[in-house]
Amino acid sequence: SRGGAGRSRRVSRRMVRDKEAWLVIVGASEAALHLLERLPEKALRDVVVLSGEEGSSPARGDGGDGDGFSSFLARGKDKMKRLRMESEPARRTTRMACSAIDSTKLERWIASKAAAGDDAFASEPLVEAVEGFVRCPSLEALGKFLDSRARRFARKGLRVVDARLESVSVVPHGDGPAALEGGLARLDLEAEPSRAGKGALVRVKLSDGSTLLASQVVVADTGTCAGRANVPAFVGRIGMASCASGGGAGWHEAIAYAESDLDLSKSSDYSGKTICIVGGGMTSVHLADKALHELGVARIHLISRGKMDGVKKFDVDVGWLGKKNMKAFLEEMGPWERLRACRHSAGKSTLSPRAKGTLDRLLQEPAFALLTETVVSTAAWRENKWTIQVNNSCDAISCDQIWVACGRSFDCLSELVVQDLQEVSKARICGAYPLLDSATLAWPGIPNVMFMGTTAALALGPSAKYPSGFRAASEKIARALENPSAPASPLDFEDFVSSGELLCEGEGPNNGRWDESAKPSMLEESPIKQRLCNSSQGLEKCTIESYTWSDSDFEIDIYVKLNEPVEKEDVLVDIGDQALEVLAETKGRIYYLNLEKLYKPVQVKKSTYRVFEKKGKIVVRLTKCDNHEWKFLKG
Incomplete structure (x- = not known):
């Protein structure tokens, strides 16, 4: 009833304000279910799940019907219903998709429902999608299975709060609720590096204004988990x-x-x-x-x-699901090699x-x-x-x-929780990913804040944002929760990255997708202005005013069409940190484009251009310093 739902919500909020929790999981997501499967049942009463973005339906704006557990996977269920995807097969077999420790449980659960003959599924729940492999579940069947697992945890005492994470900060051990009244001082981790870890609590501020103190926090919400x-x-x-x-x-x-x-x-x-x-x-x-x-x-x-x-049988290539590729990934690759491996596996x-x-x-x-x-x-x-x-x-x-x-893309520094943690303990960033503790997936310097999903890609490989990666992450985190006093493992890549260095997107090895023979000239004095001054008086000088551009992840492409053929050697492109000049000389004209200030700085050494001589077309590719969208081309 409406009154019952209201009482349930009020009780949940009072609990959040007044009590501490052993574990807070941010995000009522599929990754959260994988972790809950691996926790002792007696511990579930001390676990709080924040529904987060994953537990909110964009169409309704909330997590469901008031019982809290309908918020699990609400966003995914809403998308499946809106786009009529119930009968579509998941891009994974039943054993890849199963959240339970026993990977055959999903297949057996579907068989039991089908045997009961109660019309549990509107379409065929198992599909022969890939020859030679176990059948794949339909999205409808997989969703109902995961929903049944969430309700099982509800019966065991798990608490779900319909709220989002607003901010995270660290409370030194012993300060407790008093620190919440007087405000939290910033931890000096260089002077006292151990204070952020052993015995420290994590203060989690929720979207409803309430606050929760947690011994451990696991972040598995939409942005950090899937992008x-x-x-x-x-x-x-x-x-x-x-x-x-x-x-x-x-x-x-x-x-x-x-x-x-x-x-x-x-x-x-x-x-x-x-x-x-x-x-x-x-x-x-x-x-x-x-x-x-x-x-x-x-x-x-x-x-x-x-x-x-391109055709891919499953979410991720089969070689990443076992030791075939992961052995070299974990033992031989540095951060940029791992980053390139993740990108190559994802494909487009x-x-x-x-x-x-x-x-x-x-x-x-x-x-x-x-x-x-x-x-x-x-x-x-x-x-x-x-x-x-x-x-x-x-x-x-x-x-x-x-x-x-x-689709989706990921940039950890655009997530508020990562920004908060960076202020407390600065992590090294490779591309769009942080370098987490390889054994526990904890944030460096804050061992009781751990991550699942895409955020952990450099520790788990390309499968990090898929169920196989959720399984690997939950096993690591469950071991860390069982023995929180264990010393943190040294961070990976210390032989590759100097301490405290921040690696930005594009500073690693070049992807090699474009011809490097067309590198722009970068003389201190613009050769284009020299060419303009010394050009033949018989040439008509035309300012290029008609051009188009596009923004794609880490690159800006600018398309210039001259409507007449041009030789490659008659084209000059000068790319500055935040400026661009283009000059093209044809038989009767000299074309000039000058963008004195671009919307944001670019990486000069990674930028290039190409000339399509017969079409009279020039394409300039600028490499951005991040994957944030450009609203305009000019600054």
Whole structure:
């Protein structure tokens, strides 16, 4: 009843304010369930799970019905329902996906439900998705199994609080609640390095204003565990592009995001319309298939930055699930080698065999158009239609709606909990990942704050954000919780990274994806200005004012089209820390582009350019210092 739910919530909040907890798990996520499976049952009464972002449904804004346990995996369940993905197979076998210690439990649970004949599943719960492997569960069956495990923990005394983490700080041992009244002094870890660890409590401030003191904290929420949803750069320029083309308001209703608000149950909203899907993963293929065959969409344009020709059987290559690849990863690789291994394994635009088959069928249909290796440059809304310009075509795409399904990316320094911990004890960062304690996955200098998921990728490998990685992480953390007084292991990579050094994205080995023969000139005095001054008087000087650009993770691509052929040796590009000059000389003209101040600094040595001579096209690739989105090209 409503009164009962209210009492339950009030009791939970009073508990949070007045009592300490042995363990706080941040995030009602799949990773949290893996850890709970490995804790002693008698300890569950001293564990508090904060629902966090993973336990909140974007559509409803809360975690569920008031009992707390409906908040487990609420975000994932909401997405599955909105996008009609219940019958889709998970990209993992039942044994890979099972959260229990006994990896056959999921398969046996599904068999028992099917044998009971109670119509527990709306579709086939087990799918022969990969030949030669154990069957894969449907997303519906996997979700119901994980939900049953969460409710089992509820019966054992686990407490769930519908709140998010606001901030984390460390309370020296013995200060207790008194420290909360007078404020927390910053720990001097260099003078007293042991105070942040042994016996210290972690102060967790919640979104409802309450505070919790915990002996141990494990962070397994959406941002730190799986990363943040990607929003393409063109979205930030829609308002400007629409106004420039005479359009205006109303465009927010014509763009939807797979991670938050796209809802395929509203089929009447899409019938007979043209949809443009931006994204090159399995979700994009699923959306295209549903739109054409169930929603009555007239035409689909699918735009992918990648080739969409890669096929991967499971979430992560099988070699990373055992010792085949992990032995070299843990024993021989330094931080940048590990970072490159994680990126290479993740890949771009890779599909499962089932999704690849669906895409091949879609390509046979006249109502479906696929644009690969393509980036949306601009999207303008006018007269209730989208006009979309892409980087490699002069023809515009016209559509009624845009669906964005660009997956997720990770940057630990954008997470508030990481920012708080950095102020207490500075960790070394490699790319977008911190270097955690390899034995316990604890934050350096704060052994009672541990991480699961993507944050632990440099310690666990590419599988860190998938169930196999959750299993490995939970086993490490469970051992650390069982013996919290054990000394911390020395940090990895001490032979590779000097103490206290902060490694930023792009400072490691070059990925080698572009031809390095086209490095820009970096003379102190700009050779471009010299060339302009000394150019022939017979040449017409033209300022380049028409160009496009795109933002993709760690790179900015700028596209300049001259509309006439140009020789490579007649092109000069000068890239500064936060400036760009381009000069191109043709038979009758000399073209000049000068961006005196870019939106943010770039890494000069990692930036490059290419010249397409016959097309008269120049592409400048700037390497950013982080993966934060650029809202503008100019500063």
